[in-house]
Amino acid sequence: xxxxxGLDIGGTKIAAGAFTHDGEKLAQHxxxxxxxxxxxxxxxxxxxxxxSGEADxxxxxxxxxPCAIDQEKGSVISVNLPFLADHFFRDDLEKQLGRKVRLAxxxxxxxxxxxxxxxxxxxxxxxxxxxxxxxxGGFVYQGKIVExxxxxxxxxGHIPLPYHEKKxxxxxxxxCGAVGCIExxxxxxxxxxxxxxxxxxxxxxxxxVTQVRNRDEGAIEVLDRYYDxxxxxxxxxxxxxxxxxxxxxxxxxxxxxxxxxISQRWGQYCVVKELKTRLVKAxxxxxxxxxxxxxxxxx
Ligand SMILES: [Zn+2]
Numbered sequence: 523x524x525x526x527x528g529l530d531i532g533g534t535k536i537a538a539g540a541f542t543h544d545g546e547k548l549a550q551h552x553x554x555x556x557x558x559x560x561x562x563x564x565x566x567x568x569x570x571x572x573x574s575g576e577a578d579x580x581x582x583x584x585x586x587x588p589c590a591i592d593q594e595k596g597s598v599i600s601v602n603l604p605f606l607a608d609h610f611f612r613d614d615l616e617k618q619l620g621r622k623v624r625l626a627x628x629x630x631x632x633x634x635x636x637x638x639x640x641x642x643x644x645x646x647x648x649x650x651x652x653x654x655x656x657x658x659g660g661f662v663y664q665g666k667i668v669e670x671x672x673x674x675x676x677x678x679g680h681i682p683l684p685y686h687e688k689k690x691x692x693x694x695x696x697x698c699g700a701v702g703c704i705e706x707x708x709x710x711x712x713x714x715x716x717x718x719x720x721x722x723x724x725x726x727x728x729x730x731v732t733q734v735r736n737r738d739e740g741a742i743e744v745l746d747r748y749y750d751x752x753x754x755x756x757x758x759x760x761x762x763x764x765x766x767x768x769x770x771x772x773x774x775x776x777x778x779x780x781x782x783x784i785s786q787r788w789g790q791y792c793v794v795k796e797l798k799t800r801l802v803k804a805x806x807x808x809x810x811x812x813x814x815x816x817x818x819x820x821x
Contacts, residue, residue: 524575524578524580524581525540525541525542525548525574525575525578525581526540526541526542526543526581526584526816526817526819526820527539527540527541527570527573527574527578527581527582527583527584527621527816527819528540528541528583528584528585528586528631528812528813528814528815528816528817528818529566529569529570529583529584529585529586529812529815530586530628530631530811530812530815531555531566531585531586531587531588531603531628532555532588532628533555533588533602533603534554534555535552535553535554535555536552536553536554536555536565536566536569537550537551537552537569537812538550538551538552538566538569538570538572538573538812539551539573539809539812539813539815539816540573540574540575540578540816541813541816541817543820544639545635545638545639545813545817547809547813548573548575549572549573549575550573550812551569551572551573552569553565553568553569555603557605558605559605559606559609562603562605562606563614563615563618564618566585566615566618566619567618567619570583570619570621580620580621581621581819582621582622582623582624582819583615583619583621583622583623583624583819584623584624584625584626584631584814584815584816584817584818584819585615585623585624585625585626585815585818586626586627586628586630586631586632586811586812586814586815587600587603587606587625587626587627587628588600588602588603588627588628588658589601589602589603589606589627590627590672590673590674590677591625591626591627591669591673592673593625593669593673595610596610596611596612596613596625597609597610597611597612598611598625599673601697601698611625612624612625622819624818624819626667626669626814626815626818627658627660627669627673627677628652628658628811628814628815629650629651629652629658629659629660629676629677629811630650630660630661630662630667630669630676630814631660631810631811631812631813631814631815631817631818632650632652632658632660632769632771632804632806632810632811632814633648633649633650633659633660633661633662633667633676633769633814634650634660634662634667634814634817634818635806635809635810635811635813635814635817636648636650636769636771636804636805636806636810636814637650637662637665637769638662638665638817638820639806639813639817640769640804640805640806640810641767641769641802641803641804641805642662642766642767642769642802645765645766645767645800646663646664646766647661647662647663647664647763647764647765647766647767648661648662648765648766648767648768648769649661649662649676649759649763649765649767649768649769650662650768650769650770650771650804650810651678651756651759651768651769651770651771652770652771652772653708653709653710653752653770653771653772653773653774653775654709654710654772654773654774655709655710655711656679656697656705656709656711657678657679657704657705657708657709657755658677658679659676659677659678659679659759660676661675661676661763661765676763678704678755678758678759678762679703679704679705679708679709680696680698680700680703680704680705681703681704681758682700682701682702682703682704683702683703683704683706683707683708683751683754683755684754684755684757684758684791685754685757685791686702686754689747689750690707690716690747690750690751690754691707691712691715691716691719691720691747691751692715692719693706694706694715704755704758707751707755708748708751708752708755708774710726710727710772710773710774712748712751713727713730713744713748714726714727714730716744716747716748716751717730717740717741717744720740720743720744720747721740721741721744723740725741727773727776727777728776730744730745731776731777731778734777734778735778745777745778748777749780749783749784749787750787752774752780752784753783753784753787753788753790753791754791756768756784756788756791756801757788757791757792760788760792760797760799761792764799765799766798766799766800767799767800767801767802768799768800768801768802769802769803769804770801770802770803770804771803771804771806771807771808771810775803775804781801781802781803784801785797785801788801
């Protein structure tokens with residue numbers, strides 16, 4: 523039987539993977555992301571060829587992208603990969619590969635992987651949130667990605683942060699063009715900005731974590747405020763989707779007591795104080811996006 527093939531497209535690298543029906547990884551190959559469209563199609567084809575076995579010669583490919591997807595056109599709305607703009611990427615990739623292709627947003631792929639084979643397995647509604655350089659989201663209901671006609675469902679990173687207070691840090695313009703988005707506060711960049719706002723100094727995420735572990739008072743204050751910010755952001759997810767499970771992946775996972783602190787705080791920002799929502803760590807880590815892309819063809 524042929525395996526499930528996926529491509530996870532990032533700004534710096536392209537990963538291809540082959541998985542069994544149960545989500546077990548059979549092969550993986552990673553190549554750098556080129557900067558022109560023609561090279562991009564060729565690198566995608568090379569990566570897929572590296573992971574597909576003889577039984578997979580016509581197997582379809584699922585592709586996760588850091589973009590909103592226009593499924594009607596098979597194109598992407600991309601600020602992260604500008605060379606993809608104005609191309610019918612799905613059709614072009616199908617021709618290049620000689621295989622059928624499905625596209626999805628990468629956070630949607632992560633949510634699908636965690637819902638079917640990860641931390642959300644067995645729950646009918648799972649929200650996946652990626653907290654890294656940006657904030658992404660994906661909602662999976664009854665095993666299916668909820669995408670919406672604009673491909674924007676679950677893109678909570680670009681909703682303004684609710685209950686904003688001065689202590690949450692400066693209100694700045696987001697990459698999407700709007701001001702005060704959740705992403706500008708709750709991403710790792712948001713944490714670094716908050717650190718500078720509170721301490722007047724520069725530090726990256728891992729450095730802040732080290733300082734917290736060394737009981738640095740400034741860093742502890744920053745993390746305390748950051749957890750309030752994330753709890754506020756989570757209240758948006760709960761009000762909009764009310765999932766059984768929220769699965770988190772990305773750099774936020776390395777922060778001490780992240781899950782305990784957020785779960786204790788989010789009731790402050792919801793009318794229901796004792797929330798039944800489970801907040802859990804992604805089990806597939808950075809692999810979730812690739813697995814989820816492959817799973818786009820599971821039905
Ligand atoms: Zn935004």
